[in-house]
Amino acid sequence: AQSVSQHNHHVILSEAASLELGCNYSYGGTVNLFWYVQYPGQHLQLLLKYFSGDPLVKGIKGFEAEFIKSKFSFNLRKPSVQWSDTAEYFCAVAGYSTLTFGKGTMLLVSP
Amino acid sequence: DTEVTQTPKHLVMGMTNKKSLKCEQHMGHRAMYWYKQKAKKPPELMFVYSYEKLSINESVPSRFSPECPNSSLLNLHLHALQPEDSALYLCASSHSKRDLYNEQFFGPGTRLTVL
Numbered sequence: 001a002q003s004v005s006q007h008n009h010h011v012i013l014s015e016a017a018s019l020e021l022g023c024n025y026s027y028g029g030t031v032n033l034f035w036y037v038q039y040p041g042q043h044l045q046l047l048l049k050y051f052s053g054d055p056l057v058k059g060i061k062g063f064e065a066e067f068i069k070s071k072f073s074f075n076l077r078k079p080s081v082q083w084s085d086t087a088e089y090f091c092a093v094a095g096y097s098t099l100t101f102g103k104g105t106m107l108l109v110s111p
Numbered sequence: 112d113t114e115v116t117q118t119p120k121h122l123v124m125g126m127t128n129k130k131s132l133k134c135e136q137h138m139g140h141r142a143m144y145w146y147k148q149k150a151k152k153p154p155e156l157m158f159v160y161s162y163e164k165l166s167i168n169e170s171v172p173s174r175f176s177p178e179c180p181n182s183s184l185l186n187l188h189l190h191a192l193q194p195e196d197s198a199l200y201l202c203a204s205s206h207s208k209r210d211l212y213n214e215q216f217f218g219p220g221t222r223l224t225v226l
Contacts, residue, residue, distance in 0.1 A: 032214070043219040044154070044201065090153055098167065099144075099203075099215050101153035 002027035002095040006102035013081050013109050021076040021105050023091030032094040033074040035065055036101075039087045047089075050074065061085070083111045115218035117202050123224045126192060132221045134185040134202030143185040144215065145177060146201040154201055160185060161207065192225045199223075 007022035025031060035047040048059025055067040065076045074091060086109045091102040115136045124130050134143065142161050146154035159167035160179040174196075176188040185202055199222050203215040 034214070036217075044217040046214070046216075049214060088151070094215075098156060098159070104151070104153050106151070 002031070002093045002098075002100045004091050004093050004100055004102035006089075006091050006105050008105050009103065010106045011108070013107070015083055015109055015111055016080050017109075019076070019078040019081045019085070019107070021089055021091075021107070023074045023076065023102060024072050025074065025091075025093040026072060027093055027095045029095060033065075033067060034092040034094070034099075035059065035063070035074075035076050036090045036092060037087045038090065038104075044090070047076070081107075081109045083109050085109050115202055115204055115216050117200075117218040117221050119221055120219065121222050121224075123226065124189065124192065125226050126194070128192075129188070129190045131189065132187040132200055132202075132223075134187075134218055135183055136204040136216070136218075137183055138204065138216065139182075139206075140204035140216070141182060141207045142205045143179065144203040144205075145185070145187050146203065148199040148201055148220070150198075158187075189223075192223075194225050197224045 003026045005024045033050040036044045037047050038044050047063050048057050048065055050057045050067045058064045063078050065074055067074050088104045088106050090104045092099050118133045144159050145157040147157055148154040156169050157171045158177045163179045163182055174191050178186040199220040201220045202218040205215045
């Protein structure tokens with residue numbers, strides 16, 4: 001069975017700071033990796049995904065993530081966060097038929 | 112159309128009521144999912160339908176009864192719920208359950224409150 005671990009439950013940053021959210025997964029087969037974002041009171045939205053190919057994946061709103069197979073990691077990055085990035089971020093892995101989410105990281109960006 | 116729609120957006124029900132949640136997608140997806148999400152927690156998988164057949168039931172109590180009338184529609188029938196069942200119920204769909212590129216598209220959810 002697959003599992004996902006997100007390192008930080010809460011992250012507080014000032015605007016313009018750089019962001020890196022950690023995600024490690026466990027799965028023996030070919031994985032598909034995702035980052036979802038959930039803004040306050042809103043539904044899950046896909047930020048970016050990795051299926052194969054270039055391990056550096058670019059998503060929406062300036063986010064990117066790097067798949068490092070040897071470290072079983074898929075960390076999310078953004079060079080300069082904005083107040084509007086305040087949200088819950090979920091890393092997820094799709095293995096055999098199911099999607100498993102990490103516990104989420106709440107990001108609070110102060111203006 | 113790349114949308115998953117869910118109705119109603121909000122639902123308040125008593126413990127003796129019977130209600131249903133509805134989910135619809137027109138992307139030609141053959142796998143559909145129900146998740147339950149409590150506040151500040153990740154979504155938890157409840158059911159998976161693949162080609163209109165129930166393929167995964169994650170030990171969900173029988174007071175939740177899913178139904179997939181056709182490939183575009185997924186219902187969740189609710190009966191005799193408990194206050195702890197109050198949560199956001201999310202529907203999702205994907206091309207197929209075992210597709211290598213198993214990206215799931217999520218609906219906005221139904222926020223359920225059980226009194």
